[in-house]
Amino acid sequence: MAERADAARNRQAILRATEELLTRLPPEQISMERVAAAAGVGKGTVFHRFGSRAGLMRALMQERAMVLQEAVVDGPPPLGPGAPARERLLAFVDGVIEVVSRNKGLLAALDHAEAVVSAKIPDDDPPPLHAIWHRHIAGLLHEARPGLDADVTAHLILASLHSDPIQRLVVTGEGAARVAAGLRTLITGVLD
Amino acid sequence: MAERADAARNRQAILRATEELLTRLPPEQISMERVAAAAGVGKGTVFHRFGSRAGLMRALMQERAMVLQEAVVDGPPPLGPGAPARERLLAFVDGVIEVVSRNKGLLAALDHAEAVVSAKIPDDDPPPLHAIWHRHIAGLLHEARPGLDADVTAHLILASLHSDPIQRLVVTGEGAARVAAGLRTLITGVLD
DNA sequence: CAAATAACTGGACCGGCGGTCAACTTATGC
DNA sequence: GCATAAGTTGACCGCCGGTCCAGTTATTTG
Incomplete structure (x- = not known):
């Protein structure tokens, strides 16, 4: 059953x-x-x-991100496999911003929840979104520019989406566009 | 009295x-x-x-950041006035990372505290650190590269210091160095 | 040196939170 | 239809941030 x-x-x-x-x-x-x-x-x-507040927020986020995730693993380029790493990466951060922008406050809620003392994450849960996203970004970064500290850079890129001011920007239409543009600038800068 | x-x-x-x-x-x-x-x-x-949990954390952070702040407003270059914006900016983020790395969990605690519904910040309080830092970074960014969306970019740079994974990295010696290097790469990338 | 006073102190208290649990109800497979 | 595993529920628990005020104490003033 x-x-x-x-x-x-x-x-x-x-x-x-x-x-x-x-x-x-x-x-x-x-x-x-x-x-x-x-x-x-x-x-x-x-x-x-x-299970907990964190679990609820995580589940909601996971649900929202599933479409993006599927597009990444077997959708068409530039998001899916096939395009050069640089293009895939740029497309991906756009996708992430879109997911995040649809969920005003969700990321913040997640943070708040995750902060709780070493929340027990059941083993049968899917790995946390952050981990998946980080791995994907780091992989593409490494492919596009092998010399880079892809691990740290990926964390820095992802981290920038947390923080209140960015969140506030992202929930408004033009704000999201500006943030997306800013991130692209940051990333293309580091890739060239 | x-x-x-x-x-x-x-x-x-x-x-x-x-x-x-x-x-x-x-x-x-x-x-x-x-x-x-x-x-x-x-x-x-x-x-x-x-006044509140947020107030306590803010006060502690402010205390820690005061040395940096003084160095910025009237210390010697490259941190203080006099050096080119690019150098000042790089020196500043190094300084910020140093402050942050000395305070494992403080930033996180601050976030958590600030999240509380529109906390009343007494008028006679100094402006929040984040605002000061953001203004400084945005100013230097604009000076070094006028075309840039300095506001958003400054937020992105600052935001990257929040987020658990970066925090965890930063509290260890080599981790802080890697994060600092990563940030410098990001910034120099965007400035060139 | 008192007396007056304003600032400071502490802990009982409050509403509300995340999370637990044991008694009860119900969908489902045979 | 019946056995039973799964689901549901709300009273309950411990704790937390924040308030409040009766009592204490440093400081100023004459």
């Missing part, structure tokens, strides 16, 4: 409710009880499904 | 205690009661002095 139908329905209800709350409120005002109420379920159910 | 002697003594005790706790524990395990206990004062005293 894998996952019951009602359970799946509730999972969706909780995710959608969280999403909706995230568009209306700053992350620290979104308590788990509030999420539960908005989803029309008991608090216990939320924890049963997602 | 400005500030009583015993009050000043307690302020120091609290700051030192916080500092000490930050070297031993992750920020989310450092409650205000714990700080108070470690400093040998009552919890009320801590709040009376610093």
